Amino acid sequence: xxxxxxxxxxxxxxxxxxxxxxxxxxxxxxxxxxxxxxxxxxxxxxxxxxxxxxxxxxxxxxxxxxxxxxxxxxxxxxxxxxxxxxxxxxxxxxxxxxxxxxxxxxxxxxxxxxxxxxxxxxxxxxxxxxxxxxxxxxxxxxxxxxxxxxxxxxxxxxxxxxxxxxxxxxxxxxxxxxxxxx
Numbered sequence: 001x002x003x004x005x006x007x008x009x010x011x012x013x014x015x016x017x018x019x020x021x022x023x024x025x026x027x028x029x030x031x032x033x034x035x036x037x038x039x040x041x042x043x044x045x046x047x048x049x050x051x052x053x054x055x056x057x058x059x060x061x062x063x064x065x066x067x068x069x070x071x072x073x074x075x076x077x078x079x080x081x082x083x084x085x086x087x088x089x090x091x092x093x094x095x096x097x098x099x100x101x102x103x104x105x106x107x108x109x110x111x112x113x114x115x116x117x118x119x120x121x122x123x124x125x126x127x128x129x130x131x132x133x134x135x136x137x138x139x140x141x142x143x144x145x146x147x148x149x150x151x152x153x154x155x156x157x158x159x160x161x162x163x164x165x166x167x168x169x170x171x172x173x174x175x176x177x178x179x180x181x182x
Contacts (some may be wrong), residue, residue, distance in 0.1 A: 015118045017041040019060075019127035021097075021134040027142045027173035030166030032068060032135055034097040039127060041102070044110030044118035053102045055120045060100075063128030065091035068135070071163050135164055142173040 022035045039056060046052045069089040073081040082088040109116035136158075143154040158172055 015042055015044075015120070015123040017056075017124060017127050019124075019130040021130040023131060023134040023138055025135060025138045025142070025169055025173070028170065028175050030169035030171075030173070030175075032131075032166075032169065034064070034095070034131060036099040036101070037097040037131065038101045039103070039124060040105060041120070041124060042105040042108055042118065043120045044108060045116040046104055046120075047115055047117050049104060052104060052120045056102050056124045057100060059121055059124040060128050061091050061096060063125035064095055064131050065089075066125075066163065067128055067132040068163055069095065069165065071165050132162070132164060135169065136160055139169065139172045146174050 018040045020038045022037075024033045024035060025031070037060070039060060041052075041056050043052050069091060071082070071089070073087070075081055110118045139158065139160070140155070143158070146152075147154045154174060160172060161168055
C-alpha cells in the first residue's frame, strides 16, 4: 500500500524511534516509579523542535497510561463501570518519569514530506511499551528473589495483562495479604 503514488519512499510520514526505560516497583503495593526514559525520534526536518518534543512527550505519557493505569471495567452487558477518575486512572503528574530525555535525530530529512518533516504525535506511543517491559523485567527480578528465598522456582514465564495495574504487579510479585514479620 502506497498512499502517495508519486512517492519514491513509500509512506511519506513514516517515523522511527527508540526508547529505553528504567523503573522501580514496590512489590507489596504494586506502585511503579519511572526513574528515567530516553527517547530518540526521527522526525525528519523538524518544523518546530519545541512543539515536536512536546508532542513526543505527550504521546509517550498518554501511552504509559494505556500500559499501566487505564483499566476499562465493563459489566456483563458491556456497559463501562468506571466512568470517572475515582476508578478510571489516566496518567497523572506522578506517572511522568523523574528524568525524561527526548532527542530528535538530526540530518535525516524526509524527501516526501512537507518541508522535509515527518509525523510526530502518535508514533511515540508505541515506545511506551519500554516502560511496560521494564516493569515486567522488575517483576521477573522480584520472582527470582522469591525463588532464592523460598527454594521454590518462580522464575518461569508469567503472562501479564495490559494495563499492568498496581494490583496485577503486586500479584505477579507474589505478594500476599498475610502478616509480614519484620
